[in-house]
Amino acid sequence: MESRTEVVIVGAGINGCALAYELAKRGKEVVVVEKNYIAYGATGRCGAGIRQQWATRENALLAKKSVEIFEKLSDELGYDIGLRQGGYLIAIHDEEGMEQAKKNVEMQKSIGLPVRIIYEDEIKEIAPILDPKGMEAIAATFCPTDGHANPFKTTYAYAMAAKKLGAKIYKFTEVKDIKVKDGKVEKVVTNRGEIETKYVVNAAGAWSKEIAKMVGIEMPNKPVRKEALVTEPLKRMFDCMVISFKHGIYFSQQEEGQILGGIPSPEEKVGYYMEPTFSFLKHMAYMLGKYAPPLKHVSILRQWTGFYDVTPDALPILGETSVEGFIQCNGFSGHGFMIAPMTAKLLAQLICGEKLEMPIDRLSMERFKGEITEERAVVG
Amino acid sequence: MKIVCRCEDITEEDIIKTIDEYGCETLAELKQLLRLGMGHCQGRTCLILAAKILARKTGKSLDEIMPSFRPPVIPVEIGLIGGKDGE
Numbered sequence A: 001m002e003s004r005t006e007v008v009i010v011g012a013g014i015n016g017c018a019l020a021y022e023l024a025k026r027g028k029e030v031v032v033v034e035k036n037y038i039a040y041g042a043t044g045r046c047g048a049g050i051r052q053q054w055a056t057r058e059n060a061l062l063a064k065k066s067v068e069i070f071e072k073l074s075d076e077l078g079y080d081i082g083l084r085q086g087g088y089l090i091a092i093h094d095e096e097g098m099e100q101a102k103k104n105v106e107m108q109k110s111i112g113l114p115v116r117i118i119y120e121d122e123i124k125e126i127a128p129i130l131d132p133k134g135m136e137a138i139a140a141t142f143c144p145t146d147g148h149a150n151p152f153k154t155t156y157a158y159a160m161a162a163k164k165l166g167a168k169i170y171k172f173t174e175v176k177d178i179k180v181k182d183g184k185v186e187k188v189v190t191n192r193g194e195i196e197t198k199y200v201v202n203a204a205g206a207w208s209k210e211i212a213k214m215v216g217i218e219m220p221n222k223p224v225r226k227e228a229l230v231t232e233p234l235k236r237m238f239d240c241m242v243i244s245f246k247h248g249i250y251f252s253q254q255e256e257g258q259i260l261g262g263i264p265s266p267e268e269k270v271g272y273y274m275e276p277t278f279s280f281l282k283h284m285a286y287m288l289g290k291y292a293p294p295l296k297h298v299s300i301l302r303q304w305t306g307f308y309d310v311t312p313d314a315l316p317i318l319g320e321t322s323v324e325g326f327i328q329c330n331g332f333s334g335h336g337f338m339i340a341p342m343t344a345k346l347l348a349q350l351i352c353g354e355k356l357e358m359p360i361d362r363l364s365m366e367r368f369k370g371e372i373t374e375e376r377a378v379v380g
Numbered sequence B: 001m002k003i004v005c006r007c008e009d010i011t012e013e014d015i016i017k018t019i020d021e022y023g024c025e026t027l028a029e030l031k032q033l034l035r036l037g038m039g040h041c042q043g044r045t046c047l048i049l050a051a052k053i054l055a056r057k058t059g060k061s062l063d064e065i066m067p068s069f070r071p072p073v074i075p076v077e078i079g080l081i082g083g084k085d086g087e
Helices: A014-025 A057-077 A095-110 A120-126 A151-164 A205-213 A278-291 A293-297 A336-351 A365-369 B012-022 B027-034 B046-058 B078-082
Strands: A004-010 A030-033 A088-092 A116-118 A139-143 A168-170 A175-181 A184-190 A193-202 A222-233 A241-243 A250-253 A258-262 A299-310 A317-320 A326-330 B003-005
Touching: A004 A014, A014 A030, A014 A151, A014 A326, A014 A336, A030 A151, A030 A193, A057 A095, A057 A151, A057 A336, A088 A095, A095 A116, A095 A139, A116 A120, A120 A139, A151 A168, A151 A336, A151 B027, A193 A205, A193 A336, A205 A222, A205 A299, A205 A326, A222 A278, A258 A278, A278 A293, A278 A299, A278 B078, A293 B078, A299 B078, A317 A336, A326 A336, B003 B012, B003 B046, B012 B027, B012 B046, B027 B046
Parallel strands: A004 A030, A004 A193, A030 A168, A088 A241, A193 A326
Antiparallel strands: A088 A139, A116 A139, A175 A184, A184 A193, A222 A258, A222 A299, A241 A250, A250 A258, A317 A326
């Protein structure tokens, strides 16, 4: 392993790999250290939906700009990322939900998203498998440019492209300590040696809190256990992701035809417990049956657990900290995959001293000192 | 051509090529990249075969790369688990 580099990225999830690529593209020396393998954590366990319909402008903008990158990413990286844009259909259940949806749609339209409110007939037209009554839906919002990409293909595409540009990715390499000297990051101590570096990027997902502690920074993030399941593959029935903020459910039909989705488990807890539960399976199966009755006859193949790295306002924590050279890239709260392309670009611009394409100072940890505006549009 | 994963139609050549190209050291990485063992049988035949190929290629012992399995043990219908009215 190198004894010296310019940037060490902790974590080879989508954000770590995308940032490695953006930095290597700008000529920076980059070393990524990953305690397991690429996309071991949240990235490899996520629904990999790409949604631009957010309630906060920050998230909506990050997602919109990310979609613009996703659309060209296979060509740029030289590997197929499996992008499909079948839209996101977000159920509206009552008057209160309608009020919030109208506000969201207005903001989303103002930044140029093709979002609209649709009713029963159009819901059935877009996804004939859905039962609006079972969903308890009075309407929905729909954005046709939302979609999905293969989380493995996308992460490996970034990783392979980064490597071709000279970035080094070390798997099974665990960070044991980060040395700080005179308020500046000095070196990273791993189980496979030490690396002197100017910058350390904390992209360790649900484990970011532990990494930050090594430089004396306490983070408000909580690792929240989330479960998902997948069915046998079926012929194509619908193209959109279906979600509900009220029920917390999300599901879509993947490239190979399987239905993949999740919902908050009745036994959902904070912490790193990874065993799947039967209560999740039962609750998700029941809700899937209500949302899309024909699915009752479809078999579940697998269920698993991942973690959301949740912040108090469900917005990511990005940028510089009180320790010079220690950069945050975490707190994605369940939507790190979909905003990774733009996040990586912005952090690369920050590290390289370029002008940022959009400001990220509101996403630093400083915000928790004042009053926070919570992102409410969260599922899973 | 030797088929290893029947559900996802993956050959021994595919596995060797992927190990070489991406530097895979675990079955989990092969699953991510090839969908190995992610089909209807949930890898009950192929993962052991793939583990042997991986052991041969990486020099690791079979014990180090044995597969883990995710529930349910056999595919089960959504309607059977979810019940009619959440029962």
